[in-house]
Amino acid sequence: MKPLILGSLILLAAIPGSAASTLPPAVVARLKPGRRLNRVWISPAFRAEQGVRIGPVRSQLAGPYADVQDYVPAALERLARPDAGNVLAVTLTGLAAHESPDKATAALEAEGQVLDPDGNPLVAFSARQTCSGPGTIRGNSREAVDQLVTALAKELGLPMHRPAYLVRAAKPAQAQPPAAAPEQTTPPTPAAEPPAPLPAQAGSSSAPPQAEPNPVPAPSKPDEPSADQPEDPQARGHHY
Numbered sequence: 001m002k003p004l005i006l007g008s009l010i011l012l013a014a015i016p017g018s019a020a021s022t023l024p025p026a027v028v029a030r031l032k033p034g035r036r037l038n039r040v041w042i043s044p045a046f047r048a049e050q051g052v053r054i055g056p057v058r059s060q061l062a063g064p065y066a067d068v069q070d071y072v073p074a075a076l077e078r079l080a081r082p083d084a085g086n087v088l089a090v091t092l093t094g095l096a097a098h099e100s101p102d103k104a105t106a107a108l109e110a111e112g113q114v115l116d117p118d119g120n121p122l123v124a125f126s127a128r129q130t131c132s133g134p135g136t137i138r139g140n141s142r143e144a145v146d147q148l149v150t151a152l153a154k155e156l157g158l159p160m161h162r163p164a165y166l167v168r169a170a171k172p173a174q175a176q177p178p179a180a181a182p183e184q185t186t187p188p189t190p191a192a193e194p195p196a197p198l199p200a201q202a203g204s205s206s207a208p209p210q211a212e213p214n215p216v217p218a219p220s221k222p223d224e225p226s227a228d229q230p231e232d233p234q235a236r237g238h239h240y
Contacts, residue, residue, distance in 0.1 A: 051081030
């Protein structure tokens with residue numbers, strides 16, 4: 001026997017199949033084949049427009065892939081209406097897995113009920129969802145959970161919301177506002193003022209000195225001898 005096939009058989013033995021029903025015997029007796037679910041019962045008092053809110057999610061799984069139970073509450077939120085009075089409770093009863101070189105198969109089994117505010121059953125179901133193809137057992141187990149949620153929505157007529165991760169991916173990124181300029185802690189250096197003019201001294205003018213024009217010699221008087229010539233005695237009326 002090849003090691004891979006042996007490993008698959010050991011894995012199948014580690015994960016139990018269907019356990020005893022978790023539904024009340026009186027409810028199990030009412031189950032009939034459904035359109036989307038394997039077996040289902042819907043009370044005439046159930047109104048899909050009233051919606052459901054998600055109640056307890058239990059698990060009877062064991063083995064290396066039993067952590068798929070952690071994914072179930074988030075997947076069921078696609079059916080949730082927070083203000084609804086009816087409560088949806090789900091129990092995972094089995095997970096069968098097989099892995100080969102070219103594909104992985106995960107078959108998930110679950111049961112559940114929808115209860116009214118007084119705890120009376122309105123819906124009961126038993127379902128088995130199988131996902132087989134490329135990928136891993138853990139990934140295909142989650143796909144089987146998504147198939148169960150879709151089957152519930154279509155069987156009961158409940159609206160389905162988009163998964164939260166698709167809503168986040170579809171929302172356009174908001175433009176970030178420009179960062180504010182940091183406040184200037186050091187006051188700016190004031191511009192240097194021109195030096196004040198020196199005080200003018202007495203008798204001086206701030207205007208630059210101008211060259212004096214060349215003095216024009218005054219004409220000598222004809223009646224006054226020059227200093228270089230002797231005085232003519234006749235000119236003064238003296239007679240010698």
